[in-house]
Each structure stands twice: as C-alpha cells, then as structure tokens.
Amino acid sequence: MGSAADDVDGFESLYPFLAEAEGDANAVLTEVRRSTVDKIGEITRLRADLLGRYRRQIVDCAAAMARRFAVGGRLLSFGNGGSSTDAQDLASLFLHPGPNHRALPAIGLTSDIAVVTALSNDVGFDVVFARQIAAFGGRHDIAVGLSTSGNSANLLRAFDEARYRGLLTVGIAGDRGGKMAESDSIQHLFVVPSSSVHRIQEAQTTLYHALWEMALLELAALDDEGAADVPGDPR
Template sequence: MSTRVGGALGALYPFLDDEPADVDAVLAAVATSTREKAAEIVALRGALVAEHGQRLVDCARRCAAAFSAGGTLFAFGNGGSSTDAQDVAQLFLHPPTAARPLPAISLTHDVALITALSNDVGFDVVFARQVAAFGRAGDIAVALSTSGGSTNVLCGLAEAARRGLVTVGIAGYDGGRMAESDVVEHLFVVPSASVHRVQEAQTTLYHVLWELTQQALAGEL
C-alpha cells in the first residue's frame, strides 16, 4: 500500500512519502523553519515588553493589593487556553520556586460541572455561573482567549465585572471582542495571526505577571 502524501500535507510531512527523498534537504528545511519560528517568537516577546511593560506593572500592583486583602484568582479559557488557565492557577498557587503561594483556582478543571452547565443551561454560562458562585468583590478574574471572541469567556468577564472583581484579559490577533469590551480593566493582546505564537507569548505574559505580582507583594515594585 502506498503511503504517498501530496499537496500541502506532503510539504509538511515529506518523510511520509514512500518515494526517495533528499534527507539532507529535508533536515535543512526543518532547521531553517525552526530558526525562523524561534526568531519570530523572540521578536514578538520583545515587542510585548514595549507594548505592555507598564500595563503589566500596573496590573501586578492591583493583583498584589487583591491578594493582600484576601482575594482569590480565578482563571478560565477554552481549548488550549483552558490548559493555560490551569497553568496560571498552578503557577500562583504552587509556584516553582520558594515564592509565596497565592490562592488561585482554574474554572476549567471540573469536567462534571462544566458538562452539567453546558447540558442543562448552555455552554455560554460555564464560567459566568462559577464566577457568580465563587467570586467576591476584590477577587481577580484572568480570562484567556486566542481570538478574544469566545462568548463564554466574555460572559465570565462580564459577570466578574458586575461583582467587582479585578478583570484581566489575555488575547491574540487584534484582541477581538475582548478588546471592544468595557469590562476588561487590564487587557494584554498578542498581535499575531499565528495561534502557536499567540499561545507561546501569552505564556510569557502571565509568567511575567506572576513574577511582578510577587515583587509587588514583597514591596519591590
């Protein structure tokens, strides 16, 4: 049986083709592609420093004040952003260093709750209902979305704003509907059309936010 792969897929995975291939050329192409992607994310992260540096400092100070007053951080998102939300909660609650652990919860980890709400009420409310149940004025809501347009994420932010939480949005592309919303107090947009670059840079953003929050809590910011 032939394993020949053609078209765009064949260009991505030339090693799947059963016809003779120039291995050296394939390896050279992979190396070039890897270097280009690495340069792209480095440049993107550098641009974020200039764009969001002071905003991150301001947000970190707000977060530090919230934690000092007994607040809790709630993180949420869909798909890959749900994994990032869990990473945010893990980072604040169980830091990789001797840094101060801070109360943080991911609203994406309870599959039973999310599927119950989705089935019984609607997927648009899976985060808003949790914010309404657990959130208090002075807590922090961190919403992640590659597109910035996820309805359930926006509903979660709107509910957080109604209840007096500090609202933080992390989006990609041009920010989408998140950038148009008036409920996001601290917005960080990664201006890239690549989902991969967006999520890589978003990871950098929330790690920097965590570090700055730790500095602010220690009186160093």
Template sequence: MDSTRGEASGTEALYPFLSPAHTDVGGVLNEVRRSTQDKVREIMALREQVRLRDGRKLVECAEAMAERFRAGARLFAFGNGGSSTDAQDLASLFLHPGPGWRALPAFGLTSDIAVVTALSNDVGFDVVFARQIGAFGRPQDIAVGLSTSGNSANLLRAFDEAARRGMLTVGIAGDRGGKMAESAGIHHLFVVPSASVHRIQEAQTTLYHALWELTATALGPAD
C-alpha cells in the first residue's frame, strides 16, 4: 500500500476541503468556515456534557485538594506527549496563577529531561513517574495524571505508588477512561467522553482550569 496515498486519504477524511479536487477558493473557504464552526460546536457541547455530569465531583475534588494544600501539600502533575505539556501547564497554573490568587507548590514531573531519560534508559519508561513520586511524595501531597486514552502504564504505576503513600490522586482521562477507570489507586477520576484526541485535550484543558479555580476559591485570596 502506498503510505503517502493512505496519509493523504486520512487527511482528506478529516479536512475534505484540502483535496486536490477542490479548486474553487471561495468554496474551500466556506468549507473551512463550516468545519471550524462544527468543531467549535462539538467542543462546546462536550464541555457542557462534562460540566453537567461532573460539576459536583469537581467541587468535591477541589475541596479535597484545598484541604491538602492547607496542610502543606505539594502537587505533582504528569502525562505523556501532549498530556505532558498539559501537565506542565497545570503545574504552572497552580504555582503562578496571577495577581490576587494564592501561589501553590506544584511540579511537572516531565520538566527535568535528565531524570526522565535516565530512568527510561536505565530502568524503564513505565517507572519515570512512579520513581519520582516515590522519591518526593509525602502522605499529604497530591498527584494529578492526564491521559487521553487512560491506558498509560507509567501513569497507572504512578497512581499506585501515590495511593500507597497516602497521597490524594486525581486522574483526567478520555474516551471511556481506559485502565484508569479500573484503577483502585485513583481517588477522583474525570473522563472526557470522546474518541477524538483533539476534543479530549481541549476539554481536559477546560477541566483542569476549572479544578484550579475551584481549589483557589476554596483556599481564598492571597495574603
């Protein structure tokens, strides 16, 4: 099979207006506009679905996180690929929230590339987060892991290690939650019900921003 042709057909399935058959510029622009509007409506509906289903759970999770922070907790966030970037964004949101908000100790476990590559090379990629949790985690701390599939082995290992240490664990997954939905090591799990990685990550970003704001509100303004 010609991989180039396969890739092109896949792209055209997502964005049919990119097909070489389209030569009408005005028509292409109209299709781009319709496609963008469809995706906006899709993510708005997905966010509303998550809000209606998990709104109360988000409040409960935020209150539990605020209680931990009051006791001196630190937050550790982790994920793979695009979820790694989201985990670092989540950590920076808690650590540097902006004027008027309380700064909270939060760390992204993918930020130190030397640690990640050393553990991956010398021990195995499955332990890159669990080993860090094991080294730094204390009973009052918080572990937050993000995955679009919910099946990442290194996240599951990290959640098990965090739960074993008495940490509060928060999972943010997609689709049906994958193996994260079956894990006894996750205290609070939020699942974005979509098969699209793009829509999942967009909704997850909204979800953890809401989780931060609810936690920050529960803690009150900066002194």
C-alpha cells in the first residue's frame, strides 16, 4: 500500500486547486467552477466534432439497425467496466423506449453474472462475449460493442464471431480506435477522438442515444411503409 504522503500527492495531482487554496473557500469554489466550465466546453466541442465526422454514418447505421429490427432482429450489446454499464444502458433504451414507441428485443451481455463468471472462470475472459453471440446471435441481429481504448480482446473476438454469423456489427471506441480500427469485422465504427476516458464515455453516451433515437424513427417509417423481409445488409 502507498504511504499517506503518496495519497496526498495523488490527490493534489487530480485536484490542484483544492491543495493550493489553503482553506480559502471562495478560491476553491472559483476553481471548481472554472474546472467545470472547461469540462463542459471540452465535451461540447467533442460532440460537435463527432457530428461533423459521422453525420452520414450515424444515419446509415441507424437505418441498418432499423431494418434488422423490422425483421425480428435483436440487439446484443457488450463492453467492459464502465463500458459494460453503457452497453446495458443501450439495451435498456430499446427494451423500455418510453411512450409512443414499441419495446424492442435487446440483451446486455454482461447482465447475467452467472454466465459471465462461468465463461471467465472455465474458458477465459477473452471469449465471454463471443460465446454468448455464438449461442444467441442470428443473421438478423445487431452486435454493438463499446470500448474507450478500442483494444479489448474480448470485444475483438465478439466482433469476429458476430460478423461470421451475419450480424450487423457496430463499434464505439475512443482515442484513435485502437485495434477496433484495424478490424475487418466491424461494419460501422465510431471513434471519439479524445485521450480522456471521462470525455470519451460522455460523448459515447450521446452517440448511442442518437443511434437509438434515429433507429426508432427509421423503424417507424418502415412500419408505415409495411416493410416485409429485409435482406442482409452489405458490408
């Protein structure tokens, strides 16, 4: 364990304005306010950057997702750590979309802790999502994986399995995309260009909410048109 001095040094590196204020409450509040405003400005610029980069792809991806749902497809979402929480949130959006929208089938692949721990313990953590996709995934389904680094081995294995089985594959990564940016198994990849895990996750949340809302709108339009069977989407 680290010493008390190490703990203080770590605290000061994260929150220098608290250490430097020397008990001046007004100075602390001023610096907290400045820090908050800076972070708001950063995420606002990042979201605008994402829209500029991916406007067309967001529309195309949402339309592809809607076509899968229209023929009975399900969404399978997955991620590690904080990204697993986002993956579960994404699934819950489709399962409980609120008034005026029908619920759609979606599964967060970290929700069943017995399955996750059994696969991790008996087989290996690298296959914890791929094995579930192999069991649950069908050719009309959608696989959405989230990662801040883009380097998670279990996500890469999951995308390979999903693509092999004909699922629509959607990746949401951060920084420069990591190994996800090199994968041939991801049809729609969105990369949040930031080195801050906090800002990446905030922007990713905005991105998948946009995909969810636009997919619902596209699906409503397909329902109005009386869409029948939909062939597999091209790469």
